Amino acid sequence: xxALLRAGVTFAGLLLAWAALVRWAELPHYILPGPERVAxxxxxxxxxxxxxxxxxxxxxxxxxxLGTVCGVLAALALMASRTxxxxxxxxxxxxQAVPVFAIAPLLVLWLGYGMASKVAMATLIIFFPVTAAFxxxxxxxxxxxxxxxxxxxxxxxxxxxxxxxxAALPALGAGLRVAAAVAPIGAVxxxxxxxxxxxxxxxxxxxxxxxTDLTFAALFLLALLAVALWLAVDFLLRRALPxxxxxxxxxx
Amino acid sequence: xxxGADPLSPPSPAIQIxxxxxxLGGRLLxxxxxxxxxxxxxxxxxGPSGVGKTTLLRLVAGLTxxxxxxxxxxxxxxxxxxxxxxxxxxDLLLPWASVLDNVMIGIRLRGSRPDSAAxxxxxxxxxxxxxxxxxxxxxxxxxxxxxxxxALARTLFEDRPIVLMDEPFSALDALTRLRLGEMAARxxxxxxxxxxxxxxxxxxxxxxxVLVMTGLPASLSAPITPPxxxxxxxxxxxxxxxxxxxxxxxxxxxxx
Numbered sequence: 001x002x003a004l005l006r007a008g009v010t011f012a013g014l015l016l017a018w019a020a021l022v023r024w025a026e027l028p029h030y031i032l033p034g035p036e037r038v039a040x041x042x043x044x045x046x047x048x049x050x051x052x053x054x055x056x057x058x059x060x061x062x063x064x065x066l067g068t069v070c071g072v073l074a075a076l077a078l079m080a081s082r083t084x085x086x087x088x089x090x091x092x093x094x095x096q097a098v099p100v101f102a103i104a105p106l107l108v109l110w111l112g113y114g115m116a117s118k119v120a121m122a123t124l125i126i127f128f129p130v131t132a133a134f135x136x137x138x139x140x141x142x143x144x145x146x147x148x149x150x151x152x153x154x155x156x157x158x159x160x161x162x163x164x165x166x167a168a169l170p171a172l173g174a175g176l177r178v179a180a181a182v183a184p185i186g187a188v189x190x191x192x193x194x195x196x197x198x199x200x201x202x203x204x205x206x207x208x209x210x211x212t213d214l215t216f217a218a219l220f221l222l223a224l225l226a227v228a229l230w231l232a233v234d235f236l237l238r239r240a241l242p243x244x245x246x247x248x249x250x251x252x
Numbered sequence: 253x254x255x256g257a258d259p260l261s262p263p264s265p266a267i268q269i270x271x272x273x274x275x276l277g278g279r280l281l282x283x284x285x286x287x288x289x290x291x292x293x294x295x296x297x298x299g300p301s302g303v304g305k306t307t308l309l310r311l312v313a314g315l316t317x318x319x320x321x322x323x324x325x326x327x328x329x330x331x332x333x334x335x336x337x338x339x340x341x342x343d344l345l346l347p348w349a350s351v352l353d354n355v356m357i358g359i360r361l362r363g364s365r366p367d368s369a370a371x372x373x374x375x376x377x378x379x380x381x382x383x384x385x386x387x388x389x390x391x392x393x394x395x396x397x398x399x400x401x402x403a404l405a406r407t408l409f410e411d412r413p414i415v416l417m418d419e420p421f422s423a424l425d426a427l428t429r430l431r432l433g434e435m436a437a438r439x440x441x442x443x444x445x446x447x448x449x450x451x452x453x454x455x456x457x458x459x460x461x462v463l464v465m466t467g468l469p470a471s472l473s474a475p476i477t478p479p480x481x482x483x484x485x486x487x488x489x490x491x492x493x494x495x496x497x498x499x500x501x502x503x504x505x506x507x508x
Binding site for chain 2: 142144145147148149150151152153154155157158159161162163166167169241243244245
């Protein structure tokens, strides 16, 4: 509660500074609109903004789910098979050298202007952090537990199911937090490159028409969406892993 | 018959180690080492740190691959695999599972689910180690001594004729350690136990036999057999005398 209050105070302070800057520097509203203009726009165009925000949210959520599933499966494959490690791991590392933004136009070319290319973008951008985090967690099982499991006659599957897997969940959680933070970036970049809907599209469209207040309104919603997503993931992770001592969270 | 053991479980075998050789990172830790752990007895292996006690224990447990001519066998001719329970330096409790589930983890690791009989047996063992009321709690809520008692219950739950322990109480304070040692000696009576420790007094109180491992490559002393049956009271004058002897033996190798 206190943390919420602090965040609110900080936010209000920033808004005040913003309003003061606009007033004193006498900036034209198409360069930097004041917060009151953005708020007015947020209200007057609420239906339009909500439509685009919902679409972006859907892209981000789908990308998050798909990217997580693929990342978890890839990490399990890397863990389970030496062959997979040998062939997949270098590929995975090299793939990280290719900036995901650079292939956005290709994704649009292949998957069209609709949602699919944005979902693919979000999936691609979170696939690596999830895979890397979970695989790392799976590998770093306490050797003492492995010794114990060996003397108890564990099979690779039961070891994964009862020890390696649960022990790697905190690491997977860290990966998911990163994923929740970067997934909106993926979706918005996808929208910038080619689309006819979504907050990213709306921002480009509004900027081109010097409706800077609308750009800011969309940006505000995007930030809100990203924060809400992160908080939701954080909340779910805490619920799912009650045995973890405390993680660096919002409250920390 | 050890308390808590299945009346049908076969008697504990003696362990014979012959020609044990281990080279680790170019260093010959021991060579042609011979060790006998008598059947159903508590045997303590004492030595300065780094001498290879833990490594020897891991060899017996099958956790370190054998080298050279090393032969480790049971005197009844059966293989050792599957007849060993392991207790390490840390309690190794799984933080996400309840104390009860931790005690029964062996069942799950062998691919089946604990039934009500197993649950009852686990609860009985938790009762014996004084943790009956903590069965549903997570390990993080337990003190160090309680955690190690839970680990002891897990070791007993495995119900193996051979128990290998690697400094299981080394992280505990003196008093908790004393009580836990006695508890372990009592509950493990009748099983063949090999316990590594660096505490001479602990070895003398708990062991039917105490062996001292010193040197590089390491050699073993002749077994020392303290009087009476373990667990022995810590103020037995005989033990103090023996402790002096052991300390001298350990100190001679380490130097001033």
